[in-house]
Amino acid sequence: MNLLVKNELIKIVRQTSFKVMVIIFAVLVAALPLLSVALNNIVDLFPDYYNDATYLQESAEDCRQNGEMSGWIFYTARVQQYRFFEDHGISDSSAEYQLFSDLLLSAYTARAAVSLFANGTFKSVEDFLERDNWNIASYMLNVASEMDLLESGESGESGEAGASTEPVYSAHEHPQLTEELLSQISERITSYVSSVENRILSFDIRSYYNDKLSDAEAYAEAVRQSAADAENLYKAAEDDPSIAQNKKDLLRSEAESLALELEGAENSLWGIRLLKERSSPYRGWEYNTVFGIITRASTRLGETGALDRETYEANPFSESYMTDEPMTYEEYLEYVERERSDARQAIGLARYSLENNNPLPSSLEMSGKKSWQTQITSAISWSTILMIVIAGTSLASEYSSGTIRLLLIRPRKRYKILLSKFLAIGTVWLIMAAGAYAVLFLLNLLLVGRDMFVSDLLWIGGRAVAVNSLLRTFVIMLEDMLVASLHVIFAILLASLIRRAALSIALPILVMQLGSSVQYACIALHSAFGKWITWTPFPYGELTLFRTDATSDYLASGDFVSSLMAEAFPYSVVRDFSPAIGLCWAAVIAAAWITLTFVSFTKQQIKN
Amino acid sequence: MNSQTAPVLSIRNLSKTLGKNRILSGITLDVRPGEIFGFLGPNGSGKTTTIKLMLGLLRIDEGSISICGHDVSTDFEAAMENIGGIIENPEMYKYLTGRENLELYARMYGKPDRERISELVRLVRLEARINDKISKYSLGMKQRLGIAQALLNRPKLLVLDEPTNGLDPAGIKELRDILRELAHTESVAVFISSHQLAELDLMCDRVGIIDRGVLLDTMTIDQVRNAGEGGLTTVSIEVESGRPVPAELAETFRYEGPGLLKGQTEREKIPETVAALCAAGFRIYSVTSLKHSIEDVFLSLTSEYTPAGGGGTPGYAPKPSSPSAGVYVPGAAAPGGTSAGVYVPGAAPEGPAGEQTPAPGVDVPEGASAGTPSADFGKEENEK
Numbered sequence: 001m002n003l004l005v006k007n008e009l010i011k012i013v014r015q016t017s018f019k020v021m022v023i024i025f026a027v028l029v030a031a032l033p034l035l036s037v038a039l040n041n042i043v044d045l046f047p048d049y050y051n052d053a054t055y056l057q058e059s060a061e062d063c064r065q066n067g068e069m070s071g072w073i074f075y076t077a078r079v080q081q082y083r084f085f086e087d088h089g090i091s092d093s094s095a096e097y098q099l100f101s102d103l104l105l106s107a108y109t110a111r112a113a114v115s116l117f118a119n120g121t122f123k124s125v126e127d128f129l130e131r132d133n134w135n136i137a138s139y140m141l142n143v144a145s146e147m148d149l150l151e152s153g154e155s156g157e158s159g160e161a162g163a164s165t166e167p168v169y170s171a172h173e174h175p176q177l178t179e180e181l182l183s184q185i186s187e188r189i190t191s192y193v194s195s196v197e198n199r200i201l202s203f204d205i206r207s208y209y210n211d212k213l214s215d216a217e218a219y220a221e222a223v224r225q226s227a228a229d230a231e232n233l234y235k236a237a238e239d240d241p242s243i244a245q246n247k248k249d250l251l252r253s254e255a256e257s258l259a260l261e262l263e264g265a266e267n268s269l270w271g272i273r274l275l276k277e278r279s280s281p282y283r284g285w286e287y288n289t290v291f292g293i294i295t296r297a298s299t300r301l302g303e304t305g306a307l308d309r310e311t312y313e314a315n316p317f318s319e320s321y322m323t324d325e326p327m328t329y330e331e332y333l334e335y336v337e338r339e340r341s342d343a344r345q346a347i348g349l350a351r352y353s354l355e356n357n358n359p360l361p362s363s364l365e366m367s368g369k370k371s372w373q374t375q376i377t378s379a380i381s382w383s384t385i386l387m388i389v390i391a392g393t394s395l396a397s398e399y400s401s402g403t404i405r406l407l408l409i410r411p412r413k414r415y416k417i418l419l420s421k422f423l424a425i426g427t428v429w430l431i432m433a434a435g436a437y438a439v440l441f442l443l444n445l446l447l448v449g450r451d452m453f454v455s456d457l458l459w460i461g462g463r464a465v466a467v468n469s470l471l472r473t474f475v476i477m478l479e480d481m482l483v484a485s486l487h488v489i490f491a492i493l494l495a496s497l498i499r500r501a502a503l504s505i506a507l508p509i510l511v512m513q514l515g516s517s518v519q520y521a522c523i524a525l526h527s528a529f530g531k532w533i534t535w536t537p538f539p540y541g542e543l544t545l546f547r548t549d550a551t552s553d554y555l556a557s558g559d560f561v562s563s564l565m566a567e568a569f570p571y572s573v574v575r576d577f578s579p580a581i582g583l584c585w586a587a588v589i590a591a592a593w594i595t596l597t598f599v600s601f602t603k604q605q606i607k608n
Numbered sequence: 609m610n611s612q613t614a615p616v617l618s619i620r621n622l623s624k625t626l627g628k629n630r631i632l633s634g635i636t637l638d639v640r641p642g643e644i645f646g647f648l649g650p651n652g653s654g655k656t657t658t659i660k661l662m663l664g665l666l667r668i669d670e671g672s673i674s675i676c677g678h679d680v681s682t683d684f685e686a687a688m689e690n691i692g693g694i695i696e697n698p699e700m701y702k703y704l705t706g707r708e709n710l711e712l713y714a715r716m717y718g719k720p721d722r723e724r725i726s727e728l729v730r731l732v733r734l735e736a737r738i739n740d741k742i743s744k745y746s747l748g749m750k751q752r753l754g755i756a757q758a759l760l761n762r763p764k765l766l767v768l769d770e771p772t773n774g775l776d777p778a779g780i781k782e783l784r785d786i787l788r789e790l791a792h793t794e795s796v797a798v799f800i801s802s803h804q805l806a807e808l809d810l811m812c813d814r815v816g817i818i819d820r821g822v823l824l825d826t827m828t829i830d831q832v833r834n835a836g837e838g839g840l841t842t843v844s845i846e847v848e849s850g851r852p853v854p855a856e857l858a859e860t861f862r863y864e865g866p867g868l869l870k871g872q873t874e875r876e877k878i879p880e881t882v883a884a885l886c887a888a889g890f891r892i893y894s895v896t897s898l899k900h901s902i903e904d905v906f907l908s909l910t911s912e913y914t915p916a917g918g919g920g921t922p923g924y925a926p927k928p929s930s931p932s933a934g935v936y937v938p939g940a941a942a943p944g945g946t947s948a949g950v951y952v953p954g955a956a957p958e959g960p961a962g963e964q965t966p967a968p969g970v971d972v973p974e975g976a977s978a979g980t981p982s983a984d985f986g987k988e989e990n991e992k
Contacts, residue, residue, distance in 0.1 A: 003715040010712065014703050402699030406757065409663040409695070410716035411688035606665040607626060 004416060008424030012390055015397075021386050022432070028382055029436045032375040033443035040366065051092075053082055069116055073136050077108035088201060095282030096203045100196065103146065106139035107189075107196045113140060114186040137178075144181045147192055209276035216272050220265040223302075227258035249308035257305020260340065264298030267347050271295065274354055285363040286354060292363065292555035293350040301343035306336045342572060345459050345550035352464035358455055362555040362566075368449030369456075369469055372440050376477050377544045379436035383429065384484035385509060391425045392491040392504035399499035404606055414602040418496075422594070425488065433477055441470075459549050479543055479579065483586045487512045489593040496600045515541025523574060531576055537589065540582025545569045547579055614677065615640050616690075616765045616797040617662070622671035624657055624821075631657045632821040634671070639797045641764065644787060646812035647801040648906060654821040655801040656696060659769050662799075663693055676764050689717075693767030697774075698754025702743040706734060706753050709742060710760065717761045728756040731786060747774030755786065766790065768800045772807050784811050805906055817909050824909045832905050842898040843878060845869040847890045854888040857881060 012018055038045075049055050056079040063071035081104050090096050113136060116122045185192075234251040237243045271290035280286035306312075309329050316326030327335060353360050361370035398404040408414060445452050455466035487508040494504035522529075522539035533539065540546075545565065552566045615638035622635040632654045639645045649655050660666040662673050664680050664687070673680045678687035700709040707725065714720035729738045732752040742750065751774055758766055766787075772780050788811070790796040802808050808815055809829075816826040849867035861871035861881070873881060875897075882895060 003718070007712050007715050010704070010708070011701060014701075014708075016703055401702070402697065403701055405660075405663075405665060405695045406698065406700065406713065406754075407716075408665055409688060409691070409693060410713070411685040411761075412716055413685065603667075605626075605667055606660065 001416060001420065004412065004420035005423045005427070008394070008420050009427065012394055012424055012428055015393065017393075018390065021389065025379075025383060025386055025432060026435075026439075029375075029379050029439055030443065032378060033371065033440060033447050036371050036375065036444075037447050050078070051082065053079055053086075056082065069121055070136055073109055073112045073116070076112045077105055077139075080108045080112075081105045084197065084200075090200070093283070095205055095208065096200050098283065099208075100200045100203070103142070104196055104200065106142040106146075107193045109136055109139040110143040110185050111189050111193055114182065114189050117182065117186060140178075140181070140185065143185060143189075143192070147185065147188060149181055149184050205282055206276065206279055208282075209272065209279075213269075213272050213276055216265070216269045220262070220269045223258065223262045223265045227255070227262040230255040230258045246308070246310045250311065253306060253308040253311070257302075260305045261302035264300075264302035264343075267298045267301070267351070268295045270351070271354070283365075285359040288363040288555065289350045289354055289360060293346055293360075293551050296554045297343045297346035297350070297550070301340060301347065304336050304340035304343060306333055338575075339572075342550040342553065342575065346554055348462075349457050349459055349464050349549060349551050352466075353457060356466065358457060358466060359451060360457060360551055360555075361451065362551060364449060364451055366449040367451055368444040368447075369451045369454060369473075371448045372444040372452065373473050373476060374544075375440050375444070376437060376473060377480055377542070379440065380433060380477060380480040380484060381512075381542070383432050383436065384487055384512065386432070387425065387429050387484075387488045388491045388508045388512070389505050390428065391421075391488045392495050392508070393501050394421055394425060395492055395495035396499060396501035396504050399495075400501060408606060415598055418598060418601045422492070425492075429481065429488070433481060437474065437477055457549075476547065479583055482590070483540065483543060483582060484512075486586055486589050486593065489590055489597065493593050493597040493600070496597050496604070512541070519545070523569060523577070526576065534576045534578070535581060537582070537585035539577055540579075540585055543579040543582050546574055546577045546582070548574060550575075613640050616676055617645075617799060618674045619658075619662075620672045622658070622661060622668065622673060624654075624661060624666065624669050626657075626666075630821060632661075635818070635821075635823045636671075637816055637823060637826060639765065639799055641797050642791050642795040643814060644791050644798040644800065644812045646808035646815040647799060647818065648805065648808055648815050649801075649803065649818035651803055653818045655803075655818060656769055657821075658818070659693065659695055659767055659799075659801060662767060663691065663695065664688065665695070689761060690764045691767060692758035692761055692763035692765075693769070694751075694754040694758050694771060695767075695769045697747075698750055698757070700742050700750070700753065700757070703741060705741050706738040706745070706749075709753065710738075710757055713757045714760050724760065724762075725756075728759055731759070732756045733782065748776060748779045751775055751783075752779070755783070759790075764795075764797060766796050766798045768798065770802055771800060772802065772804060780807060787811060817906055819909070825905075827905070841875045841878070842870070842872050843881070844896045844898060845882070845885065846893040846896075847885065848893075851888070851890055854884055857884055 056075050060072050060075035060079060063069070063075060081101065084104065085092070085097055085101070092098075092101075113122075230251070234248070234255040237248050237251050268290075271294040274280075275286060275290050278286060280290075312329055312332055316329075316332070349360065352358070353363070361367035364370075398407060407417065410417075441452065452469065454469060456469045456472045458465050458467055490511065491504050491508040494507055495501070498504060519539050519541045522533050522536075523545070526533045526539070548566065548569075548571050550571045553570045553572055617637075617639040619635055619637050622632055623630075624632040635654075635658060637645075647655055647658070657666065661668055662675070662680065664684050668681050673687075675687040676690040678690065680687045701712065704712065707729070710725045710728065711720045714725060729735055732755050734749060734752055734756070737745070737749060742753070745753065751771055755766075755768070755771065758768070768787075771783060775783060784807075787798050787800070791798050791813075800808070800811065809832075812829055814826060814828050815832065817824045844864065845861070845868070847867055847869060849863075853861055853863070853869065857871070860873050861869045864870040869885075878895070878897070882892060885892060
């Protein structure tokens with residue numbers, strides 16, 4: 001048998017096109033990490049005028065000479081902002097920059113605008129608005145609200161999610177108000193600018209966390225109180241026969257909802273406290289895990305309390321706005337329960353990650369591990385095409401060149417000859433895959449990120465489990481190969497049946513391409529088709545999409561491509577699909593294909 | 609070698625249908641060690657099909673083939689250990705060198721024996737080109753390499769399908785020498801199919817003639833030579849022209865042309881004939897005994913039934929206008945169950961070679977080989 005396999009290996013390797021294919025594959029594989037780096041840094045490929053002080057200065061001067069004073073305001077403010085950060089050595093990735101750069105820009109914008117009124121360039125606010133620049137108007141409003149000149153004042157941390165700078169009114173419609181604001185701003189602008197500058201220069205992440213912590217503590221305390229009240233109210237009502245059942249249901253529902261809200265609040269509190277204790281860097285992985293996953297999932301958890309039946313049925317659309325037809329109350333309960341368990345899963349994984357210093361790939365700016373795993377999936381799918389070509393050619397060329405005759409007249413059973421072909425093709429594929437595994441590992445380690453050895457976290461049986469990442473990635477690769485092997489085996493089956501290379505190669509590639517369309521269709525339509533579709537083989541042409549967890553609903557992960565996929569197919573959409581079902585189907589279908597191939601090959605007659 | 613030697617190849621009542629076409633009907637023949645058996649027939653007569661059945665490329669519908677006592681259907685591996693062959697053109701892996709191809713095939717028999725490979729390369733005289741890729745080989749070189757690969761396992765039976773295709777005259781002679789040497793010094797039985805009559809004439813010990821799937825006859829080459837009518841030898845005598853044929857010879861000899869007497873006589877009477885001519889004052893320049901070639905036999909056996917090129921109709925159906933050509937039995941139960949008629953040559957009282965062809969057709973009973981011509985010829989051949 002060894003000798004037969006050796007023969008088949010020689011045939012595969014010595015076919016001239018094999019070497020070309022391997023070279024193409026190697027180049028593509030090596031290009032993957034480079035491409036990934038390029039995609040993630042695509043902004044760097046363009047000239048960065050926004051960070052070019054000379055260019056900004058010249059543009060401001062141009063605008064002034066052309067009388068485009070709004071442009072002059074913008075460029076002047078920007079160049080001042082740029083210089084301020086540069087002079088104080090504050091990088092644009094620092095907390096200070098991210099939190100306060102917009103605030104500082106609006107302060108400088110206001111100062112520049114005000115100076116134009118002072119030196120008489122603008123006579124009136126109409127004059128100002130005529131050369132309208134909505135950006136500048138909105139910056140002005142920002143400053144006004146920050147100076148407490150507007151009632152709807154928001155926190156100035158514009159970098160933070162939720163800090164809206166939407167104008168509360170239209171400057172055009174209220175020129176008087178705008179004029180009034182401008183005059184108030186101009187009175188206080190100098191002191192305001194220096195207060196913002198001081199705030200930046202005296203920024204301390206610890207005090208930042210302190211503020212966050214006290215907010216979270218206050219919130220948790222308030223929820224704790226309400227939850228306890230609701231619980232008491234329900235307990236008191238529970239055994240009181242004079243209270244109607246629907247009233248009791250309402251009370252219970254409220255108590256449960258508040259308990260969930262409290263659970264969320266406690267989790268947020270836990271996370272922020274941890275950040276403060278560790279003095280975690282701003283936008284570091286711990287920060288991202290807490291604010292990206294825990295606080296958001298906690299909020300979601302707090303919303304997953306089920307309404308009581310009466311309230312729900314009074315207005316079923318309130319909770320099922322996504323569907324045309326309202327869910328029944330039972331469906332609604334199931335839905336809410338699912339949302340709740342997803343939120344808990346996300347929190348659970350994030351907490352495990354923080355407790356064990358095991359960053360989730362999505363919490364990292366650049367995750368080499370995530371890129372590596374994504375790229376291996378791509379490499380396997382490319383290698384599948386090559387293997388379809390190699391496998392189809394390997395058998396079909398024996399017929400088309402007539403060598404099949406001299407092959408089959410040897411004292412070896414036909415099944416052994418076919419088996420040797422299968423083994424040789426499998427060996428070549430494994431070597432190619434292992435090569436891609438190693439090359440991609442090294443390149444991602446060098447080029448992308450250093451989290452290659454960080455364990456993968458899986459959610460199994462309601463708790464987080466750490467799994468060795470090198471091993472898991474290898475298993476992922478083998479799983480992908482098992483699924484893809486269907487196409488390769490199909491090519492061999494076709495070659496045995498029709499004895500022509502072209503169709504034996506074209507058809508499996510076509511099926512492979514159709515596979516992903518069918519997969520997307522199944523995912524898109526599975527809410528319409530029902531859950532049964534997750535038990536069929538159709539959605540499992542590839543498994544990547546289904547290897548995800550609830551954290552992906554909150555923090556899109558890692559590199560460019562996988563974050564796109566995570567956005568298109570969040571966990572809540574694909575949660576019903578299981579890679580295990582796909583693998584079982586793949587094994588069953590592969591066994592069927594292989595049996596058919598062996599039957600066909602051993603029974604066939606060589607007529608020509 | 610003696611008559612008791614078990615046949616290397618034993619085909620019994622072999623029939624084969626492909627699709628709707630009945631390709632072979634009741635072929636029965638034996639080939640003994642050291643014998644070169646020529647398998648002769650027009651294109652499409654079933655030669656290659658027979659060979660493919662022998663090598664397990666086609667499934668045997670009916671009858672059996674055994675090689676060195678191993679049935680091809682039931683004991684495939686053992687049967688193939690003893691056979692080597694080329695089928696149609698010997699197509700090998702073009703992207704490998706000649707030597708690599710031989711190594712590849714050698715591995716299918718077990719550990720490749722480099723010494724054996726070199727020996728075969730020398731035998732087929734490919735030393736100079738053995739490390740070139742097959743894609744650079746001429747057809748003749750491929751044929752020679754094909755013979756080398758067929759001999760890798762030191763087979764007891766060598767099966768060659770049209771091996772002289774693409775060989776030049778020198779190549780054909782070389783092949784002939786190689787085969788004779790193998791057969792006569794190593795006792796390899798050679799089963800060689802061809803539609804080129806002249807080749808077999810010079811090469812074979814025995815020939816079988818097949819047409820439209822029916823084995824019409826098997827005979828030794830001596831029998832071919834002497835296949836005249838009634839054991840008479842045809843003699844042509846070159847003499848000076850103009851003299852009348854002497855009365856005692858007038859019954860048998862007459863002028864075929866100016867100065868060329870031709871007639872049939874018993875071999876023993878040739879000296880007397882010459883003496884009689886001398887006595888009559890003839891000046892004799894040459895006396896030639898005209899031997900039959902395979903071609904004569906082949907054409908006489910097949911001309912009645914075979915349009916040029918052969919092939920075509922299923923079964924073996926003679927033209928209705930040739931009453932002497934055996935009996936066509938429409939709808940006779942053909943082995944394999946096709947509804948096409950079956951030609952039963954033995955049923956013809958005065959077939960073209962009727963006396964020598966008792967029943968190579970469908971009705972030969974299993975185990976009746978002792979009485980078949982092939983067995984007898986084999987004996988003669990062995991006794992020589």
